Amino acid sequence: MEITKTKRILALLAIFVSTIVVMADLVITPVIGMIYGYYPNNTGAVNFIVSGPMLILVITSLLTPFLFKVMNKKLVFIIGAAIFTVGAVFGVVVDNPYFICFTRSLVGIGEGIVNVVGVAYIADLYQEQKDRARITGFYNAALSLAGMVLSYLAGVLAADGVWLEVYKLYWIAVPMLILVILFVPSVKSVKNDGAVVEEKASKKKEKLGWRYWFMSICWLIINVVLGASILYYISSYIFENGLGDSVFSGLCVSVKSVAGILISICFGWIMAKCKRFTSTISYGIAIVTLLAMIIAPSKFMALVIGTICGLTYKVLYSYNYAHGFEIVPASRTDDAVSITTAVYGLGSFLCTYFATWLMSVMNTDLVTPTWYVIAAIIGVVFIADIIAIIMEKKQNNKTSEI
Numbered sequence: 001m002e003i004t005k006t007k008r009i010l011a012l013l014a015i016f017v018s019t020i021v022v023m024a025d026l027v028i029t030p031v032i033g034m035i036y037g038y039y040p041n042n043t044g045a046v047n048f049i050v051s052g053p054m055l056i057l058v059i060t061s062l063l064t065p066f067l068f069k070v071m072n073k074k075l076v077f078i079i080g081a082a083i084f085t086v087g088a089v090f091g092v093v094v095d096n097p098y099f100i101c102f103t104r105s106l107v108g109i110g111e112g113i114v115n116v117v118g119v120a121y122i123a124d125l126y127q128e129q130k131d132r133a134r135i136t137g138f139y140n141a142a143l144s145l146a147g148m149v150l151s152y153l154a155g156v157l158a159a160d161g162v163w164l165e166v167y168k169l170y171w172i173a174v175p176m177l178i179l180v181i182l183f184v185p186s187v188k189s190v191k192n193d194g195a196v197v198e199e200k201a202s203k204k205k206e207k208l209g210w211r212y213w214f215m216s217i218c219w220l221i222i223n224v225v226l227g228a229s230i231l232y233y234i235s236s237y238i239f240e241n242g243l244g245d246s247v248f249s250g251l252c253v254s255v256k257s258v259a260g261i262l263i264s265i266c267f268g269w270i271m272a273k274c275k276r277f278t279s280t281i282s283y284g285i286a287i288v289t290l291l292a293m294i295i296a297p298s299k300f301m302a303l304v305i306g307t308i309c310g311l312t313y314k315v316l317y318s319y320n321y322a323h324g325f326e327i328v329p330a331s332r333t334d335d336a337v338s339i340t341t342a343v344y345g346l347g348s349f350l351c352t353y354f355a356t357w358l359m360s361v362m363n364t365d366l367v368t369p370t371w372y373v374i375a376a377i378i379g380v381v382f383i384a385d386i387i388a389i390i391m392e393k394k395q396n397n398k399t400s401e402i
Contacts, residue, residue, distance in 0.1 A: 003185055008125055010183040012135070015121055016142040017176050018077075021084045021114040023147040024107055025053060027170065030155045031163035038163060045097035052101065053108030054349040060112030061342035065334045067113075073124070073187040077117040081177045084110020088170035095164075112345070116338045123325050123333045124187050130272055133322040137267025140318045144264060148257040206329035212336060214388050215327070216343050218279070218381050219320045222286075222313065223347020225374045228355035229290065229367075230309045234302065236367040241297035248299070256307045260314045267318040276389060278319050282312040283382040290375045294368060317344070 003011070028035075028050065036046050067076045087106025094100075122139060126132045150169060157165040230237075234256075235249040263270075271278055289309035293301045320343075324336040358370045 003125070007183070007185060011121065011125060011185055012138075014176075014179040014183040015118045016139065017179050018081065018114050018118050019139070019142040019146040020150065020172055020176055021081065021111055022118070023143055023150055024084070024088060024111060024170070026147045026151040027154045027166050030151060031158045031166055034158065034161065034163035039097045042097040045101055048101050049097065049104050051349060051352075053104050053111060054345050056105055056108030057112040057115070057345040058342045058349065060109050061116050061338050061345060063338075064113050064116040065338045068120075068334050073117060073120070074184050076113065077121075077180055077184055078177070080110050080113025080117060081173070081180045082110075084114060085170075085173040085177050088167070088173050091170060092164050092167045112341065115341045116334075119321050119341070120334050120337045121184070121187070122321075123337070129322075129326050130268060132325050133271040133318070134268025136322045137264045137271075137318045139264075140267065140314060141261045141264035144257055144260040144314070148254070148261075205335075206331055208328050208332055208336060208339075211327045211388070211392060212324060214384075215279070215320060215323065216339060218385065219316070219340065220343045220347050221377065221381055222283075222316055223344055224351045224354050225377050226286065226310075226313050227348055227351025228358065229371050229374045230293075230306060231313060232351065233355060233367045234306055234310075237293065237297070237306075237371075238302050240366050240368050241302075243297065243299050243302050248302075252303050252306060255303060256310045259307050259311055263311045263314050264318060267315065267322075270315060271319065271322060276323075276392070278323070279316060280382065280385045280389065282315050282319070283378055283385060285309070286312040287375050287378050287382060290371050290378070294371050294375075297368070 032050055035049060036043070039046050064076065064080075067079075083106050087103045087110060091103040091107070092100060119136070119139065122132055122135050126135055153169055154166040157168060234252055238244050238249050238252065274281055286309055289305050289312075292305050293309070320340050321337065324340055325333055328336045355367065355370065358373060359365065359367065362370060362373070364370070
């Protein structure tokens with residue numbers, strides 16, 4: 001895209017603000033217990049209110065690239081942001097669990113579309129790999145910041161026990177929608193882009209390639225296992241090992257959030273230094289830190305080592321988008337973004353079910369013992385990643401010889 005520096009900065013501002021859509025569920029998370037108590041006879045509906053949007057995100061993420069083919073990408077962005085705004089702002093105007101299920105479905109649709117379009121725009125705005133990696137890291141930092149602010153404010157608004165009050169936060173979607181309309185540029189295909197011209201001529205899509213699919217499988221596994229451990233169950237680890245109360249648990253989450261913002265800002269530098277080994281190193285650190293926390297539980301382990309373990313997920317989140325841009329054909333970047341987003345949503349949806357299933361299989365009421373299995377699973381991913389790197393190197397050598 002040919003665009004002035006000022007317009008590029010304004011476009012990024014709108015894209016970064018749109019992260020409130022992606023992190024919208026953190027408004028609901030602090031009051032989940034209250035919702036179950038508020039609708040005690042509608043457990044099924046409440047289950048959907050809690051987790052339904054994440055499942056819908058998976059579907060809409062996969063469908064979004066098809067919208068790109070029939071309409072301007074900016075229009076898709078506006079539609080996604082508008083659907084989210086309607087579902088969020090009017091989410092509880094009717095005090096009925098089934099009506100809220102409907103509005104939460106709109107939220108899920110908006111989340112899926114906006115996340116895909118937001119990351120896809122980074123590929124359109126920045127052609128150089130190092131620039132894409134750097135901006136992808138900034139986008140991830142914006143996600144962390146939005147999540148931290150939304151979850152904190154939601155806790156404040158629900159302090160009096162009225163969970164409906166948290167929906168007041170969703171009015172921030174209105175200025176977000178305005179920013180998208182005003183500052184996000186229209187995307188036009190570059191006429192001399194050989195990949196696009198060739199694809200149109202052949203009417204056949206280029207393959208994403210085995211490297212991308214391997215990375216996506218690993219990404220799904222990591223979302224499930226880290227979600228079932230350090231990401232969503234750190235409070236369980238703290239309580240089970242007698243390390244502190246909810247205040248200390250909240251401190252650990254806050255420290256991890258702040259550190260996540262900082263590591264995301266530095267992601268471009270990390271990617272430049274570690275390159276393809278970024279994922280391998282992250283898997284290795286996750287294994288070591290998880291095992292350390294299990295073997296020697298302490299406040300230091302929960303606060304410091306747990307934060308380091310959580311940071312591996314933040315790095316891998318940015319890596320899967322940034323590296324995906326690099327290893328797929330130029331004509332398939334939008335598809336790659338949509339699949340990576342869908343994998344994220346599916347893994348996040350499945351992680352809690354995996355955690356409870358693993359506890360039942362191991363016949364334990366505690367979360368901490370299951371982390372041994374999770375560390376072993378990440379170990380398999382670690383080894384598989386090393387094998388994949390060796391295969392990639394051999395493939396590149398053969399290509400260079402030809």
